[in-house]
Amino acid sequence: MSRVCQITGKRVITGNNVSHSNRRTKRKFYPNLVTKRFYIPEEDKWITLKVSTAALRTINKNGISATIKEAREKGFLK
Numbered sequence: 001m002s003r004v005c006q007i008t009g010k011r012v013i014t015g016n017n018v019s020h021s022n023r024r025t026k027r028k029f030y031p032n033l034v035t036k037r038f039y040i041p042e043e044d045k046w047i048t049l050k051v052s053t054a055a056l057r058t059i060n061k062n063g064i065s066a067t068i069k070e071a072r073e074k075g076f077l078k
Contacts, residue, residue: 003030007055007067009076038064049077 004011010031016024032053037046042065051059059067071077 003033004050005031005033005052005055006049006077007051007058007071009074010052010054040064040068 002011012031013029015027015029017027018024033050034053034056035048035050036056037048038059039046055067062070068077
């Protein structure tokens with residue numbers, strides 16, 4: 001599975017390592033992803049999502065049902 005958040009769509013981005021002599025080599029910046037299970041009371045089931053820690057804060061703030069609904073509208077979740 002790729003390193004993409006299923007709620008926010010955050011993914012790997014590329015950039016440069018810059019040395020003291022200002023030489024540049026390519027590198028990757030990985031999102032901080034966590035595999036987590038969530039309980040959805042409306043559907044009475046558990047789902048497993050790979051989410052970023054920023055998405056966890058969003059879920060804590062808005063609730064899992066509202067966050068999943070919004071992610072489905074954006075096309076990040078089936």
